[in-house]
Amino acid sequence: MLTSHSSFYRRFSGICLLVVGALNLLNIMLGTMPAPTKVALLVVWLVVVVGFLMWASASIASGVYVDALICNRRKKNMIALSFDDGPDEATPQILDMLKEHQAKASFFIIGKKIAANKEVVLRMIAEGHTVGHHSWSHSPRFPLKSSKEIRKEIVCAQSTLEVLSGQKHSWFRPPYGVTNPMIANALKGLGLKVAGWSIRSLDTKDEAADVVYKRVVSRIKGGDIVLLHDTSANILPLLERLLISIAERKMECVSIDSLVEK
Incomplete structure (x- = not known):
């Protein structure tokens, strides 16, 4: 959807x-x-x-306030790994690992981090990953802001990303996955698609990579969107195990753009 x-x-x-x-x-x-x-x-x-x-x-x-893409069960042999809160120190290594495994993913980056990570963002795009944004600040107050303030954050992050890339970017993921009437109103007329997820890895909790890995693979099915974070302390060992497991299941890691293609 x-x-x-x-x-x-x-x-x-x-x-x-x-x-x-x-x-x-x-x-x-x-x-x-x-x-x-x-x-x-x-x-x-x-x-x-x-x-x-x-x-x-x-x-x-x-789906009460905002329609979001959660999964696409028609794509039985595809999994969409998605990364929030970057770019971060680990992001270049994440990109290296994805390239090594011939996998694509989706990145929802924080607008205020773009200026200091231009090369990394451009690399994401050049290597065929979907790049959307995750608001300008990812403030804990984001869901409590007025529609006007929320819209300003969204537009600022969107324009910063598009000026850098010279391309149109159509995906947005709300901070914390929270939606409400203010966020719905702020999105009106912007032409953005909202990305959710069907599997929340909880990888930012203080848990071993093995715990998070087992949580994800025990639930994963074709068409799932998996929520991960560039900022997770265990993201690299976790990602490598996930990529191997997905390949063993004869599934393909794709971008969200590919997941929604007919």
């Missing part, structure tokens, strides 16, 4: 109508109940609604 920001308002309006309708129905049902019971049930209902909205925001796969 590819991004379609114009559908956000229809979805969000539908959610609002559903919530209002459910509240009215609940009010009718509670009409004859004692006041304490009404309050208790309303609190439960509110907790459920808030919980749903929090899940919808935290899970990029929910």
